[in-house]
Structures are given as structure tokens and as C-alpha cells.
Amino acid sequence: MPEILGARELVVALGGGRRGLLGRRTAAVRAVDGVSLSIAEGETFGIVGESGCGKTTLARTLLGLQREATGEILLDGRRASGRAPPAARRDRAAVQYVHQDPGAALDPWWRVGATMDEGLRIHGVRDAGQRAARIAEMLEAVGLDAAMAVRYPHELSGGQQRRIGLARILLLRPRVVILDEPTAGLDLSVQAAVLRLLRDLRGRFGLTYVFISHDLSVVRRVCDRIAVMYLGRIVEEGSAEQVFAAPRHPYTRALLAAAPHLDGRASTAPPLTGDPPSLRAVPPGCRFHPRCALARAECAVTPPPTDTVAAGHAVACHRWRETVDAPEKVPA
Amino acid sequence: MIAPVLSVQRLSVRIGAARILDDVSLAVPAGGTLGVVGESGCGKSTLLRAILGILPRGAEVPGGAVLFGGRDILADGGASARGRIGFVPQDPYLSLNPVFRAGDQILEIMRRHAPGTRRDHRARLVELFRAVQLPEPEAALAKYPHQFSGGQRQRLLIAAALCCDPALLVADEPTTALDVTTQREILALLQGLAAARGLALLFVTHDFGVLASLCESVTVLYAGRVAESGPTRDVLDDPRHPYTRMLLACHPDRATALAGIPGTVPAATAQPDGCRFHPRCPLARGDCALDVPQPVLHRGRVIACPYHAEALPEVALA
Amino acid sequence: MTALRHILRDPVATFGLLLVLAAVVVALFAPWLAPYPDDAFESHLLQRLRAPSAEFPFGTDNLGRDILSRVILGTRDALTVALAVVGAAIAIGVPVGLLAGWREGWLAETLMRVTDVFLAVPQLILALALGQLMAPGIGTAMVALALTYWPFFARTVFAETRRLRGALFVDALAGIGAHPARILLLHVLPNAAPAILVRATIGMGFTILTAALLGFLGVGAAPPSPDWGLMVSEARQHLPEAWWFPTFPGLAILLLVLGFNLLGDGLRDAADPRLRRSRGH
Numbered sequence: 001m002p003e004i005l006g007a008r009e010l011v012v013a014l015g016g017g018r019r020g021l022l023g024r025r026t027a028a029v030r031a032v033d034g035v036s037l038s039i040a041e042g043e044t045f046g047i048v049g050e051s052g053c054g055k056t057t058l059a060r061t062l063l064g065l066q067r068e069a070t071g072e073i074l075l076d077g078r079r080a081s082g083r084a085p086p087a088a089r090r091d092r093a094a095v096q097y098v099h100q101d102p103g104a105a106l107d108p109w110w111r112v113g114a115t116m117d118e119g120l121r122i123h124g125v126r127d128a129g130q131r132a133a134r135i136a137e138m139l140e141a142v143g144l145d146a147a148m149a150v151r152y153p154h155e156l157s158g159g160q161q162r163r164i165g166l167a168r169i170l171l172l173r174p175r176v177v178i179l180d181e182p183t184a185g186l187d188l189s190v191q192a193a194v195l196r197l198l199r200d201l202r203g204r205f206g207l208t209y210v211f212i213s214h215d216l217s218v219v220r221r222v223c224d225r226i227a228v229m230y231l232g233r234i235v236e237e238g239s240a241e242q243v244f245a246a247p248r249h250p251y252t253r254a255l256l257a258a259a260p261h262l263d264g265r266a267s268t269a270p271p272l273t274g275d276p277p278s279l280r281a282v283p284p285g286c287r288f289h290p291r292c293a294l295a296r297a298e299c300a301v302t303p304p305p306t307d308t309v310a311a312g313h314a315v316a317c318h319r320w321r322e323t324v325d326a327p328e329k330v331p332a
Numbered sequence: 333m334i335a336p337v338l339s340v341q342r343l344s345v346r347i348g349a350a351r352i353l354d355d356v357s358l359a360v361p362a363g364g365t366l367g368v369v370g371e372s373g374c375g376k377s378t379l380l381r382a383i384l385g386i387l388p389r390g391a392e393v394p395g396g397a398v399l400f401g402g403r404d405i406l407a408d409g410g411a412s413a414r415g416r417i418g419f420v421p422q423d424p425y426l427s428l429n430p431v432f433r434a435g436d437q438i439l440e441i442m443r444r445h446a447p448g449t450r451r452d453h454r455a456r457l458v459e460l461f462r463a464v465q466l467p468e469p470e471a472a473l474a475k476y477p478h479q480f481s482g483g484q485r486q487r488l489l490i491a492a493a494l495c496c497d498p499a500l501l502v503a504d505e506p507t508t509a510l511d512v513t514t515q516r517e518i519l520a521l522l523q524g525l526a527a528a529r530g531l532a533l534l535f536v537t538h539d540f541g542v543l544a545s546l547c548e549s550v551t552v553l554y555a556g557r558v559a560e561s562g563p564t565r566d567v568l569d570d571p572r573h574p575y576t577r578m579l580l581a582c583h584p585d586r587a588t589a590l591a592g593i594p595g596t597v598p599a600a601t602a603q604p605d606g607c608r609f610h611p612r613c614p615l616a617r618g619d620c621a622l623d624v625p626q627p628v629l630h631r632g633r634v635i636a637c638p639y640h641a642e643a644l645p646e647v648a649l650a
Numbered sequence: 651m652t653a654l655r656h657i658l659r660d661p662v663a664t665f666g667l668l669l670v671l672a673a674v675v676v677a678l679f680a681p682w683l684a685p686y687p688d689d690a691f692e693s694h695l696l697q698r699l700r701a702p703s704a705e706f707p708f709g710t711d712n713l714g715r716d717i718l719s720r721v722i723l724g725t726r727d728a729l730t731v732a733l734a735v736v737g738a739a740i741a742i743g744v745p746v747g748l749l750a751g752w753r754e755g756w757l758a759e760t761l762m763r764v765t766d767v768f769l770a771v772p773q774l775i776l777a778l779a780l781g782q783l784m785a786p787g788i789g790t791a792m793v794a795l796a797l798t799y800w801p802f803f804a805r806t807v808f809a810e811t812r813r814l815r816g817a818l819f820v821d822a823l824a825g826i827g828a829h830p831a832r833i834l835l836l837h838v839l840p841n842a843a844p845a846i847l848v849r850a851t852i853g854m855g856f857t858i859l860t861a862a863l864l865g866f867l868g869v870g871a872a873p874p875s876p877d878w879g880l881m882v883s884e885a886r887q888h889l890p891e892a893w894w895f896p897t898f899p900g901l902a903i904l905l906l907v908l909g910f911n912l913l914g915d916g917l918r919d920a921a922d923p924r925l926r927r928s929r930g931h
Contacts, residue, residue, distance in 0.1 A: 050512070050514075051511055063825060065821075065825060086827075089825075090827065093827065096826070097825050099818055104817065104818035105819050105821070106822075107837050108841070109837075109840045109841055118823075118828070122828050123826075123827070157596070168826075187371035187372055187538060188371065188538065188579055188582040189578070189579060190371075190592075191582065191584075192582035192591055192592035192593075193592040195584075195589065196590040196591075214511060214512065215584070216512065217584035218584045221584040221589045221590075254513060255512060257516075258512040258513045258516040259512050259541065260515075260516075260519075260539065260542050260544065260545050261541050261544065261545075262541060262580075262583055262586070263544065263568075263585075264541075264565065264568070271516055271517060272513050276481060276483070276511075276513075276514070
């Protein structure tokens with residue numbers, strides 16, 4: 001499948017500049033620092049990492065809500081970056097974003113139908129009848145009754161809010177949908193229904209998903225390929241099978257080991273030590289080295305290059321060759 | 333059988349027309365760990381409140397008791413439990429007042445519930461901070477909540493829960509707001525503390541993975557009733573109640589993860605008659621809508637379904 | 651109307667609402683309600699300072715005018731002045747607050763510093779000064795009141811806009827490409843409306859009180875108009891004999907101000923959108 005959305009050496013600086021007339025000048029932090037990725041049409045691309053790793057900033061930059069400092073974003077192989085937010089957002093209108101908390105992403109004073117209608121209006125659908133027809137069709141597609149349109153957001157359940165959040169975005173006919181923690185806070189049975197809906201919609205509308213999540217079990221279940229982020233960088237990337245069955249980066253391995261599993265087996269890997277990462281104090285060399293059990297002197301000095309482990313499987317670690325020992329077995 | 337430190341006996345709770353809990357029984361043995369799982373609307377939070385003796389105004393208890401140390405918590409408005417049951421809340425960010433020092437907030441609890449002078453309390457708290465592995469325990473006393481990270485705040489709250497030397501620790505999804513690596517540390521800490529101090533743990537969660545790694549036994553709630561309870565390993569490996577079976581089938585570690593359960597959890601004001609799961613149950617038949625299923629004992633487990641031995645139809649798990 | 655039902659469940663707010671409604675009815679039908687509608691301006695020196703009686707329930711004033719009629723006729727002026735002042739304050743304060751709250755940078759800073767400067771000016775002093783500069787009168791008083799009251803709206807709307815600017819639904823709108831003007835006018839403003847409404851209601855009471863005070867000090871309404879503050883002022887020379895003369899206009903001021911304040915407090919709770927329902931109106 002051809003690449004639909006790509007990033008080359010993307011760097012995003014947050015903050016910086018002065019706040020207010022007499023404010024102090026604050027230092028910028030590089031929330032995303034040299035990220036390259038290539039998302040193929042029709043796939044579900046997972047981005048995992050812990051809070052503060054830069055996954056949300058990366059998503060906002062891909063969308064065009066945040067301006068990149070350097071690097072490029074490609075849409076259908078064409079450069080679609082370099083402009084400031086409102087224009088950049090228009091350049092990349094084929095990419096849309098579904099918020100983590102879809103209830104809070106709806107204006108509490110607007111009926112959900114009006115919110116959906118507004119999106120179509122903004123996107124230039126002038127004919128009211130056409131808008132109504134498309135809304136009715138989309139409500140049906142996400143498995144909601146057309147009568148839902150007259151409800152207020154707080155009258156919907158968590159699962160219904162998520163469906164509305166999706167419907168509202170899909171109305172705009174995107175090709176790439178960035179899903180930010182689409183199952184966070186959902187009960188298991190509702191989560192199952194939402195995941196099934198996402199799968200069905202992907203087939204029905206020919207969508208490509210960027211799936212941001214910290215729930216590794218879910219990511220494993222639904223993603224085709226996965227990128228693991230740590231402190232603004234991608235440390236490992238590969239197919240879901242490669243990353244879960246044979247993780248090579250020590251951070252990926254620690255992350256997988258920490259995730260609780262149904263079989264309740266105690267993890268054999270030692271827990272991570274050291275402070276959680278902070279963008280305000282990025283370590284030199286490999287960013288993970290202060291917490292890495294395999295770290296050597298070299299790791300504190302030289303940033304690791306991105307090596308290819310196998311076709312489609314890349315890792316940024318000086319010592320990845322030493323992590324071949326049997327990875328933890330993950331039940332299929 | 334060790335005498336339970338906490339036992340909830342046939343507890344029912346109503347708020348107005350809403351039947352929040354109905355005939356719920358469970359027991360936490362001394363030094364044992366019990367997990368309570370269930371989806372939104374199953375009555376988890378009301379059960380927690382009953383155990384902590386803080387049922388909301390307007391809640392009626394038509395029957396049942398919550399026995400802690402041999403006394404009914406509900407009868408004395410929670411007075412006998414105060415300080416003796418430690419509580420670890422869900423959200424470490426919302427549970428501390430940002431304008432006061434974290435240490436002072438915990439010392440205030442100790443002043444009210446623990447014997448000894450302020451000096452004793454400070455010494456004990458530093459000891460506790462050390463036990464929950466907060467870095468620089470002495471300096472932590474003078475810090476404000478925002479000066480701690482999420483994981484450290486959860487450690488603070490665990491220290492607060494332990495400050496009056498409780499016999500039972502009740503935790504309400506204490507790791508939901510945390511990253512997996514931090515979650516793992518907190519779970520290990522709780523496990524270590526419980527073992528070292530002979531604490532009993534009651535763990536409310538919706539995460540079966542957490543349950544599997546931490547709890548010896550489990551009680552599954554559905555719509556205010558106990559669906560199934562028993563040793564965690566047995567329940568997870570071979571769930572018998574149709575609800576437990578279908579819920580576990582939704583876990584993303586299972587190949588059936590996208591199956592889901594048809595229908596939705598009933599509102600507490602509109603509970604169906606008979607078995608509350610029957611409108612969603614593939615095994616349901618005529619009498620399920622009429623009779624409340626009596627709990628059956630089956631290999632060390634209690635299952636509220638007379639048809640638990642039957643296989644689920646394949647389509648239900650597809 | 652769920653907000654209304656919410657108010658009606660709150661007895662204190664209901665009392666406030668009744669007081670305000672009563673004042674509005676009285677103001678609308680004043681010429682028909684007043685027993686002697688001409689007494690606004692006409693004097694009858696033969697019947698001056700009569701005590702309350704069946705003929706004159708509130709008594710008469712120093713020029714023999716029926717105080718009940720003048721209190722009734724004064725309601726209209728009091729409400730009109732308050733509405734005009736609050737309306738003008740909203741017209742200045744809301745756009746300033748929206749703009750300053752939405753934008754970051756020198757414009758926002760400048761707007762809010764100007765707001766602070768106006769906030770620091772004491773109302774009465776400004777009114778007295780304007781009275782010296784321009785002709786003292788009700789118009790001058792209104793200008794002074796509006797000039798000193800708009801910063802309250804600016805600050806309220808500023809705070810609401812700052813809060814809403816970070817709200818997820820605003821972010822989502824920016825995400826689907828909504829123009830800032832659309833977000834501000836159709837989303838931020840309605841969400842800020844409860845706060846504006848509460849501020850306006852309390853502002854009505856506040857303005858009525860201050861307008862009466864200005865009338866009392868002689869820089870507001872001019873005789874012979876039936877202004878409550880003016881009436882209290884004129885009554886001073888006839889105390890303590892004619893106790894009814896200041897009492898009834900004073901009572902009118904008290905009740906109306908109280909009404910607006912109680913209603914404002916009730917609205918604060920009632921205007922919460924989480925209480926809205928789509929069905930069962």
C-alpha cells in the first residue's frame with residue numbers, strides 16, 4: 001500500500017518566547033525531536049508511549065494545529081507542511097482528529113445534531129437537506145438512532161459520546177483519522193463495541209487510522225504497525241507482531257513487561273528505575289540511558305542511530321543486538 | 333478458613349427508586365486480597381461508600397450488614413471504621429488540596445484519629461513516607477501536592493491511607509490515572525505493604541489484568557448483584573456465569589476481543605425482574621425473567637446462575 | 651424552561667424573581683396603576699405632608715403630591731436607567747473581555763490594563779466630576795455608571811473566555827477548521843452567557859442603588875421627576891415628622907435591589923448547562 005501520511009525528521013518546539021509584556025523568557029522544549037514515520041493507506045498505525053512522550057504533540061502537528069520547527073509532513077507523497085496553523089490545517093483537511101474525551105469535545109450548549117451540522121457547514125455544504133441526509137446516514141453508520149441528534153452531550157453514555165465524536169469527524173470525509181486514546185475510560189464490553197465499530201468504519205469508508213494509546217493489549221489487538229515513543233523520539237517501530245513478539249529496544253521491553261495480563265504471570269524483567277522522563281531535562285546521548293539496564297558509556301554520549309532489525313522493524317538503540325534473549329511470551 | 337476482617341452480608345442499598353445494591357455478600361479474610369470488578373452502573377462505588385460508612389444522604393439500607401472487626405459499620409454511621417480502614421482514592425490529582433502542604437493534610441488526619449503527639453505523628457509519617465518509597469521523606473513533609481509527580485502522589489495517598497495503622501486497605505482503581513510502568517510500581521508497593529503489615533486489601537477495579545496480578549479472590553458485580561465470586565485464577569481461567577464469560581471474552585488479550593455484549597447495563601431505576609442479566613444473556617429462558625437466581629456453590633465458587641454448566645452458543649463469542 | 655423550574659424550586663430565588671416581576675409589571679402599567687398619575691409633576695400645596703390614609707395610602711410629600719403614585723411612576727425610570735446602564739456596560743465590556751481572553755499578547759494586555767484603570771475609578775467621584783464637566787442630570791449619571799460598570803463585564807467575560815479557550819470542544823472546533831469568530835460568537839459567548847446573566851442581574855440591582863444615591867446627592871435625576879433617590883433626599887428637611895415621606899421610596903429601592911440580587915444568586919445555579927434536558931419541556 002502506498003504511503004498516505006508521512007513525516008520526515010519532524011521537530012516541534014513548544015513554549016519559548018515571553019508570556020505577557022513583562023514576563024520572563026521561557027526556554028522552548030522539543031516535544032517531538034526528529035520523528036520520521038510513514039503511514040500506509042488503509043492501515044492502523046499505533047503510537048504508544050507514556051504521558052509526556054510527545055505522542056499528542058506529534059498528533060497535533062500532523063493535523064496542523066501545531067507548527068513544526070523543522071522537517072516535513074507529506075500527504076499522498078506531496079509536501080503538505082511549512083505553513084502556519086490555520087493554513088496548515090486546511091492543507092491537511094484530509095487528516096482529522098478524534099479527541100480522547102469525546103464528551104468534552106462537544107459544546108455542552110449545543111445539541112449533538114447541531115454540532116454535526118456545524119462541521120458540514122464549515123466544510124462548505126450549503127444545502128440544508130443534504131446536510132441532514134448525511135447526518136442521518138452517518139448516525140446510522142456509527143450505530144446510533146437518528147433521534148440521538150436532538151440530545152445534549154451530557155445525556156449520552158460514554159460509548160454514545162464516542163460514537164458521536166466519530167460521526168462528527170467522519171462526516172467531513174477524512175482519509176486519515178487520528179484517534180487519541182479511543183478506549184480510555186471505557187468498560188470492557190463498551191470498549192469491545194467501539195473497537196468493532198472502528199474496524200467496520202475503516203472498511204466502510206476506506207480509512208487509515210493513527211491509533212494513539214497507552215493500552216498495549218488494545219494496540220496489539222487492533223494495530224497493523226506500531227511506533228514506540230520515548231521523550232520525543234521513536235525508539236522502535238515495526239509490525240504489531242514484531243514489536244510484541246520480539247521487542248528489541250529495552251524501553252519497549254520494559255513497557256511490555258509492566259502491562260498487566262489476564263494470565264497474571266509475574267513479569268521477570270526488572271522494573272524501570274530512575275526518574276520518569278521530563279522534556280525539561282533531556283539526557284544527552286540515548287535519552288533512555290539513565291533508566292536502561294543495558295546502558296554503557298557510549299549510550300550517554302552518542303545518540304543511537306536507527307537500525308533495521310528486519311524488514312519493517314527498526315530500533316534506535318546501541319545495544320539492540322544484545323536483547324535477543326527470549327522475550328516474554330505473550331499469549332496469542 | 334481465617335476469620336474475615338471485613339464481611340458484607342446480604343447488603344441492599346436503595347436511593348429513591350434506584351436499587352443500587354441487592355443482596356450483595358463478600359468477605360475479605362485477614363491479610364487476604366479481594367478484587368471487586370464490574371462495569372459502570374454495577375454498584376461498585378456505592379459498595380465502597382457502604383464499606384467506608386459514608387453512604388450518601390437519602391440512601392436506604394433495607395437489609396444487610398457491613399461487619400468490620402465484628403461490628404456493623406452501617407449501624408454506627410462508620411464511626412467504628414474511621415481510621416481503621418485506609419482508603420486509596422482513584423485520582424491522585426484530585427484528592428489533595430493544592431493550597432496546603434501534603435504532609436500537613438495527612439498530619440491533620442492523624443491528629444483526629446491516631447493517638448500520640450504531633451511530634452510522634454511527624455516521626456511516624458516520615459517512616460511511612462520511607463515505607464512507600466517517596467524520595468527524600470523528610471523533605472517531602474514540607475512540599476505542596478504539585479511538587480510531586482503522579483506516581484509520587486499516589487504514594488502519598490497510600491501513606492495517608494496507612495497513617496492510622498488500618499487493618500484493611502480499600503483501593504478504588506488506584507492506578508487508572510497512571511502510566512503502565514508507574515502502575516506496576518504502585519501495585520508492587522501495595523502488595524509489599526500488605527504482606528509486610530499483614531494488611532487485608534479490597535481492590536475495586538475494572539482491569540482484569542490488575543486483578544490477575546494482585547488479588548487472590550474476586551467478586552464480579554453486575555447491575556447491583558453478585559454474578560460470580562471465587563478464587564481469581566479459577567474465575568479468570570474458567571468463568572461460569574454467562575456475564576463473566578462474555579465480559580472476559582471482550583478482554584483485548586483474548587482473540588474474541590471485539591465480541592462485546594449485546595444491549596446495555598440497565599439503569600438502577602429500571603432493573604429487570606428475575607436475573608438482571610437475562611435481557612442480554614444468550615442462555616436466558618422463561619424462568620430467568622421470573623426468578624432471582626439463587627447463588628449456587630460450584631467448586632469453591634459462588635455463581636448466581638442455574639445454567640452455569642451449559643456452553644455459550646458460538647455466536648455469542650464471535 | 652429548566653432554568654425557570656430550578657429557580658422556582660429555590661424559595662429565596664423565587665422571592666427575588668417575584669419582586670423583579672412585580673417591579674416590571676408596575677413599570678409597564680404605571681400610568682394606569684398610579685391613583686394620581688398627574689402627581690408626578692403637579693403640586694397641590696393645600697394637601698402637603700399628609701400622613702398615610704385611605705385617600706393617600708403612602709401619604710403626601712412637601713408639595714402635596716401622592717407618594718404612592720410617585721413611587722409607582724418612579725419604578726419605570728429606575729428600571730429604564732438600570733437597563734440602559736447595564737446594556738451599555740455589556741456592549742463595551744463583553745467584546746473587550748472576549749477579545750482580551752481569546753488573544754494572547756500586547757492587545758490583550760493593553761485591554762485588561764485599561765479595564766483595571768477603569769475598575770480603579772470610584773463611581774461616585776467620576777459621576778460627580780462628570781456632573782461638573784457636563785450638565786448634572788440623569789444622562790450624565792448614566793454615562794458615569796456605564797463607564798464604571800463595564801470593567802466588571804470585561805473581567806467576567808475575560809475569565810470565562812480564558813477558561814473556555816482551553817476547553818476540549820473549542821480545540822475540537824479549531825481542529826475541524828472553524829473560524830475564530832465563529833468559535834467566539836457561537837460557542838464561547840453562549841457558554842459564557844450564564845456568567846454574564848448573573849453579573850447583569852446583580853448589576854441591575856447595583857445600578858438602581860447607585861442611581862438612587864446619585865439622585866440623593868443631586869447629580870442624578872433633577873426635580874420634579876419622580877426619582878426614588880431624589881425623593882429620599884427631599885424628605886430630609888421634613889424629618890422626623892413626615893416619616894412616611896422617605897420610608898416608602900426607600901423601601902422601593904430596598905426591595906428592588908434585593909430582588910435583583912436574590913434572583914442573580916438563584917440564576918448562578920440555574921444556568922448550569924448540565925441541568926438542561928432536551929425533552930420534557
